[in-house]
Amino acid sequence: MKEKFEPNIIGFLCNWCSYAGADLAGTSRIQYPPNLKVIRVMCSGRVNPIFVINALQQGADGVLIGGCHPGDCHYERGNYLARRRMAVLKKLLEHTGIDPNRVRMTWVSAAEGNKFAEVVKEVTEDIKKLGPMQHFKRENKW
Amino acid sequence: MVNEKELQDAVEKTVKKGDVKYVVGYEKGTFGFQAMPSFAYKPEDAKKFIFSPLCVHNLAVFPMLEEKPPLRKGEEPDSRKIGVVVKGCDSRAIVQIIQEKGLDRDKVVIIGIPCTGVVDPKKIEAKFPGQVKNVDVKDDGDKFVVTIDGKTTKVAKDELMPDKCKTCEYPTPILYDILIGKEVKGTKKEDYKDVKVFEKKSMKDKWEYWEKQFEKCIRCYACRNACPLCYCKECMVDQLDPQWVRRSVDVSENTAWNLLRAFHLAGRCIGCGQCERVCPMGLPLMELNKKLEKDVKELFEYTAGINAEEKPLLAMFKPDDPEEFIL
Numbered sequence: 001m002k003e004k005f006e007p008n009i010i011g012f013l014c015n016w017c018s019y020a021g022a023d024l025a026g027t028s029r030i031q032y033p034p035n036l037k038v039i040r041v042m043c044s045g046r047v048n049p050i051f052v053i054n055a056l057q058q059g060a061d062g063v064l065i066g067g068c069h070p071g072d073c074h075y076e077r078g079n080y081l082a083r084r085r086m087a088v089l090k091k092l093l094e095h096t097g098i099d100p101n102r103v104r105m106t107w108v109s110a111a112e113g114n115k116f117a118e119v120v121k122e123v124t125e126d127i128k129k130l131g132p133m134q135h136f137k138r139e140n141k142w
Numbered sequence: 143m144v145n146e147k148e149l150q151d152a153v154e155k156t157v158k159k160g161d162v163k164y165v166v167g168y169e170k171g172t173f174g175f176q177a178m179p180s181f182a183y184k185p186e187d188a189k190k191f192i193f194s195p196l197c198v199h200n201l202a203v204f205p206m207l208e209e210k211p212p213l214r215k216g217e218e219p220d221s222r223k224i225g226v227v228v229k230g231c232d233s234r235a236i237v238q239i240i241q242e243k244g245l246d247r248d249k250v251v252i253i254g255i256p257c258t259g260v261v262d263p264k265k266i267e268a269k270f271p272g273q274v275k276n277v278d279v280k281d282d283g284d285k286f287v288v289t290i291d292g293k294t295t296k297v298a299k300d301e302l303m304p305d306k307c308k309t310c311e312y313p314t315p316i317l318y319d320i321l322i323g324k325e326v327k328g329t330k331k332e333d334y335k336d337v338k339v340f341e342k343k344s345m346k347d348k349w350e351y352w353e354k355q356f357e358k359c360i361r362c363y364a365c366r367n368a369c370p371l372c373y374c375k376e377c378m379v380d381q382l383d384p385q386w387v388r389r390s391v392d393v394s395e396n397t398a399w400n401l402l403r404a405f406h407l408a409g410r411c412i413g414c415g416q417c418e419r420v421c422p423m424g425l426p427l428m429e430l431n432k433k434l435e436k437d438v439k440e441l442f443e444y445t446a447g448i449n450a451e452e453k454p455l456l457a458m459f460k461p462d463d464p465e466e467f468i469l
Binding site: 054089091095105 | 350464
């Protein structure tokens with residue numbers, strides 16, 4: 001029997017909002033898919049596009065970046081800068097034939113446990129539809 | 143048509159002033175259809191300087207290559223300026239570097255040349271193959287006059303020009319201290335025709351095309367070295383800890399390198415086409431650069447290398463930036 005495809009999604013969540021939002025989803029016992037592997041960063045502005053491309057190389061099927069809502073950033077402007085960067089990166093990925101939906105971005109505040117669960121569900125569904133990332137996965141594991 | 147005497151005089155005058163370490167320009171090459179960079183340390187060196195449609199290099203890299211060795215006790219740093227001969231596109235590179243504070247405006251002397259288009263070395267070599275002795279190419283209205291062994295041939299400009307010149311909007315340098323000759327009005331318009339055609343293809347076709355291209359890459363990093371805007375002290379691909387991109391040459395690492403190179407030039411690339419010119423494997427790198435140039439123009443109404451006072455694209459934001467992709 002063929003195994004069902006379970007995507008590997010890397011989540012870069014900002015310490016102040018999205019990570020706390022994920023925490024709230026957990027403490028509130030809200031169910032969401034276990035495909036998201038969370039990496040905590042201090043701000044969504046910390047997410048360098050190099051991280052995203054490296055994640056895709058190392059076998060992630062998708063990347064989710066979570067930040068504070070515009071205007072709520074702990075560092076005032078980090079999420080705005082991240083938004084610009086990701087807008088450009090998605091355009092670049094689209095042009096080279098890698099579905100830009102593999103890289104997602106979301107604003108989740110610390111009080112939005114429900115929204116966090118919804119977002120993870122949606123992203124997991126989308127990436128399941130896209131199938132495994134095979135474009136430029138790193139083949140040598142050493 | 144640029145008056146070479148005027149250029150040589152300007153260079154000579156600049157070097158004579160004494161506050162300039164050297165002026166970098168072009169001199170006649172020794173092989174085929176090539177001109178080469180030339181350095182004037184002394185006033186008499188200025189006599190070598192030329193300007194012809196063969197002067198394709200972007201000399202804006204040279205101020206960025208200046209080494210700043212550690213100083214001995216009591217030693218003063220070399221605060222002399224560097225002179226650069228620039229075409230329209232090259233001057234935009236300098237504007238962009240100044241905008242990013244990579245270079246001080248007071249530290250460069252810019253000798254601007256209004257440019258009416260250069261030749262594409264690859265195209266001219268394909269048209270006149272096997273040319274070993276150096277030859278002469280001159281500009282004549284809408285034609286290039288190619289002289290080989292005393293025989294002259296006139297070739298339409300469109301046939302030999304690189305794509306960047308066909309859609310050049312800024313033939314006259316934007317920033318200069320000395321301008322040689324008269325300003326040239328930019329009549330062409332960048333319409334991103336090729337990018338738009340490619341955008342219509344399906345995801346699968348796009349990846350098939352790029353996979354083939356990236357497979358060819360040998361990661362010699364010539365594109366990085368020739369680019370006037372790749373001037374990081376340590377490039378991210380040279381880092382060993384963390385090692386973002388591995389040294390092995392395969393599709394995965396090549397794709398990572400090429401995507402990151404293009405991304406690092408988003409909103410900075412001024413379209414001088416040096417990366418594509420120097421690529422030994424013939425990767426169409428300008429297609430990626432042009433695509434990002436177009437999108438940045440559409441999304442953020444920003445063009446690189448026009449205004450040295452503006453903030454760099456990815457270092458600023460507007461509260462109402464597009465965010466329809468955000469969940």
